[in-house]
Amino acid sequence: MVLTGCGVEQVPVVSEASAEARIDVRIRWAKEHIRKGEYEEAKRPLTGALEVDKGSPKALNLLAFVFQQQGDMVLAEEYYKRMLKSDASFAPGRNNYGIFLMIQNRYDEACPHLAAASNDPLYTGRPQALENLAGCYQLAGDHELSEETYRRVLRLTPxxxxxxxxxxxxxxxxxxxxxxxxxxxxxxxxxxxxxxxxxxxxxxxxxxxxxxxxxxxxxxxxxxxxxxxxxxxxxxxxxxxxxx
CATH class of the missing domain: 1.25.40.10 (Tetratricopeptide repeat domain)
Structure with missing residues (x-):
C-alpha cells in the first residue's frame, strides 16, 4: 500500500529470499508507482533493486523508462545502454529502447531493437513489439517490410x-x-x-x-x-x- 504525503517510504524487504526475488519485490513496487504516474517515487525501489544487482536488466529498463517519462532523454538513453550491456536478450528492454529511438525519429537505430524483441517467441509482449516494428518500418519508408510485419501481427492477434x-x-x-x-x-x-x-x-x-x-x-x-x-x-x- 502506498501512502501519499509521507516523507519516508518503506520499501518491502525480503531478507531471506533469493536476490532475484528481492529484485522482483522492488520491481513490483516501482511498477505500481509508474502506473500512477509517480515517477520520482519509482526511483527508490529501482535503485534498491540495483543495490541487490547493479546489472539487473529489469531495474535498468524501468529506470530508463522513468527518466524518459520525465523528459531526461540523456539519462534515459544511458540506462537503456546499461541495460543492453547487461543483457542484450532482454526483450522488454529492447522494445522500450526501440520505442525511445522511434520517438526521436532514429528509425534506422530503432528497428533492429524492435526486431530483436519481436523475435523472442517467449516474450509476452511480442505482438506489440511486432506492431511497433511494423510502424518503425513504415516511418522509415520501407512499406514492403511494414506490410509483411503487420501481416505477422495479424497471425498472432487477428x-x-x-x-x-x-x-x-x-x-x-x-x-x-x-x-x-x-x-x-x-x-x-x-x-x-x-x-x-x-x-x-x-x-x-x-x-x-x-x-x-x-x-x-x-x-x-x-x-x-x-x-x-x-x-x-x-x-x-x-x-x-x-x-x-
Missing part, C-alpha cells in the same frame, strides 16, 4: 485494431481496394461491438473506400464523423482538399 487499419491503409495506397475493404470491415466489426473507436485515419480511409464503392451515403457519414471528432487532424484537411 483483432489488432491498429494493425487492421494500418495494413488496410497500406494496401489501399498500392491499389488493392478489395483487400483494404476486407480489413476495414474487420475493423468496423470491432467498432460495432464497441471494442474500439474510430480514429481520424480509419474515418478518412472509410471515406475513400466508400467513394470507390459508390456509396455516397456512407462516405458522407464517415466524413461527418471525421469533421466532428477530429476537426484539427491532417486527415480532415485531406478530406477538405479532396472536395475542391
Amino acid at each position: 483483432n489488432s485494431s491498429i494493425t487492421l487499419i494500418e495494413l488496410a491503409s497500406l494496401v489501399y495506397e498500392r491499389g488493392e481496394s478489395g483487400e483494404a475493404w476486407q480489413l476495414f470491415d474487420r475493423f468496423s466489426e470491432l467498432v460495432n461491438q464497441r471494442k474500439v473507436e474510430h480514429s481520424a485515419k480509419s474515418l478518412w480511409l472509410g471515406v475513400r473506400l466508400s467513394r470507390e464503392g459508390r456509396d455516397p451515403s456512407m462516405a458522407a457519414t464517415y466524413a461527418l464523423l471525421l469533421k466532428n471528432l477530429f476537426p484539427q487532424s491532417s486527415e480532415y484537411q485531406l478530406y477538405k482538399e479532396s472536395r475542391q
Whole structure:
C-alpha cells in the first residue's frame, strides 16, 4: 500500500529470499508507482533493486523508462545502454529502447531493437513489439517490410485494431481496394461491438473506400464523423482538399 504525503517510504524487504526475488519485490513496487504516474517515487525501489544487482536488466529498463517519462532523454538513453550491456536478450528492454529511438525519429537505430524483441517467441509482449516494428518500418519508408510485419501481427492477434487499419491503409495506397475493404470491415466489426473507436485515419480511409464503392451515403457519414471528432487532424484537411 502506498501512502501519499509521507516523507519516508518503506520499501518491502525480503531478507531471506533469493536476490532475484528481492529484485522482483522492488520491481513490483516501482511498477505500481509508474502506473500512477509517480515517477520520482519509482526511483527508490529501482535503485534498491540495483543495490541487490547493479546489472539487473529489469531495474535498468524501468529506470530508463522513468527518466524518459520525465523528459531526461540523456539519462534515459544511458540506462537503456546499461541495460543492453547487461543483457542484450532482454526483450522488454529492447522494445522500450526501440520505442525511445522511434520517438526521436532514429528509425534506422530503432528497428533492429524492435526486431530483436519481436523475435523472442517467449516474450509476452511480442505482438506489440511486432506492431511497433511494423510502424518503425513504415516511418522509415520501407512499406514492403511494414506490410509483411503487420501481416505477422495479424497471425498472432487477428483483432489488432491498429494493425487492421494500418495494413488496410497500406494496401489501399498500392491499389488493392478489395483487400483494404476486407480489413476495414474487420475493423468496423470491432467498432460495432464497441471494442474500439474510430480514429481520424480509419474515418478518412472509410471515406475513400466508400467513394470507390459508390456509396455516397456512407462516405458522407464517415466524413461527418471525421469533421466532428477530429476537426484539427491532417486527415480532415485531406478530406477538405479532396472536395475542391
